[in-house]
Amino acid sequence: MEAVFLAFVLMLSIFLGFELISKVPATLHTPLMSGANAISGITLVGAITSAGGGASDMATILGSLAVAFATINVIGGYMVTNRMLSMFKKKDSGDQAGGKS
């Protein structure tokens, strides 16, 4: 039953994802991708459970490695997306913040 319930969640989220993203303008494709990429770092939540569960040494080792890599994905992904987005400006918005070359 648990599996069926999870599959249900999966089905709804995929449809929701399609609805949410199909209208994104081309200008934002890169930030959308890196922002979505950061979200895929959600696997960090699973990694934490393995790393801290104390089930066995192997689980702790694999889990800790997973935590490190997922954190790179999460922190790096959000920061780089933020850096990119802060460069997108409308005409005459004036502020010159963000983005070094």
Add this chain to the structure above:
Amino acid sequence: MSLELINLWYIVSAALFIFGLKQLGSPATAVRGNQLSAIAMFIAIVATLFSHEILEFQWIVASVAVGGLVGAFAAQRIAMTSMPEMVALFNGSGGLASLLVGWAALYMGTVQTEVAGLVMETAAVSTFTVITILLSILIGGVTFSGSIIAWGKLSEIMTSSAIVFGAQRIVNALILLALIACGVLFTMEPSLASPYLYAVVGLSLLFGIMAVIPIGGADMPVVISLLNSYSGLAACAAGFAINNNILIVAGSLVGAAGIILTNIMCKAMNRSLANVLFSGFGAVKTASKVEGEVKPINTEDAYLILEAASSVTFVPGYGMAVAQAQHVVRELGELLEENGADVTYAIHPVAGRMPGHMNVLLAEANVPYDQLVEMDEINPRIDNIDVAVVIGANDVVNPAAREDENSPIYGMPIINVDSAQTVFVLKRSMASGFSGVDNPLFFGENTRMLFGDAKESISSVIAEFKG
């Protein structure tokens, strides 16, 4: 915190992820959207940390510190031109994390059984869970090694052209069969010391490599989007493996996002996904040879034409990123505007090496996003444009895509710069573009070639303007 309470927080987090993604859809709200999504992530992580199941914190803290430092450092330092490589690497590390989470899930509960006098440790998980674990190892592994190869191609550490060899499809099919066989054998007896487990890990990584090497550099936007989608699906599979619904929700949102982008990229090249994945670019057909006279122009004359123009559109391509010309392009654009011209930047969906690559570079150079126009918007009015300036773009403005049925890129929608009053093509030399296809645009009646480094050429035009 009890499991119910944690799941309540996961609901909050899922809602914020959804709001965040929604707001990422418009330039005005995108920054806030990204922040909302970061808050969602933070909530999910903190809620998990409060779980009863977490007994030890030292390894988590150490790993988060290491990963956070590496991620933050990379995100701060990376140049905007290298963004595709960075996204590929982040993607890869996400994939690897999912692989490891899946693998670790096998060790979360074990039973010892004695078979014929030998003590064997097997995973105490249901067959369904074993299958989802294998899936997260497979998808995670393919994402990881595929992203590393994509990174290698993008940063030109390895050749960015398609690597194809005769028996490639057979080899790939064999790898896939071996993967399935090892998966089935492992599922039947999920022993932790099983060689089949290691075989699945190894084969998944190999499969990722084999899947990306035959894809040429011009097709990279498709690959990057697809790998992005995989990284979400890997998280999703890991969610099934450890029975965690926030992983499934967030993972499938990313999976859907990646698939949509992949689809947009494929459409923009008029190719099916299968065609991109399984055939090297331009491997079979040979286009008709283009002949004609090239008309070069010097910067003084270019200046005179631009000075008289009342509408100018810039058409950037990957070459602009290579030449780092985005800042001088913006400067020239501003001068033209002061001169009374209407300035736009026409961007083809697959210009550059990832979706929206050119938009980011121009945004970095402070070009306002309302000046960036999409292909479908510029094409109907391109014959009213006085000057179209093509900077480091080739295939996306190649009229052969429209006219020459033998061309490998035939059918791909292009920006019809050849219909503009005058076309300037900034080009280093007469070598053909990434796909190795001849470009009849260069021989067009209204085309003027401005040879040399794009950045230097534009700088000299700017000097003419100022001088």
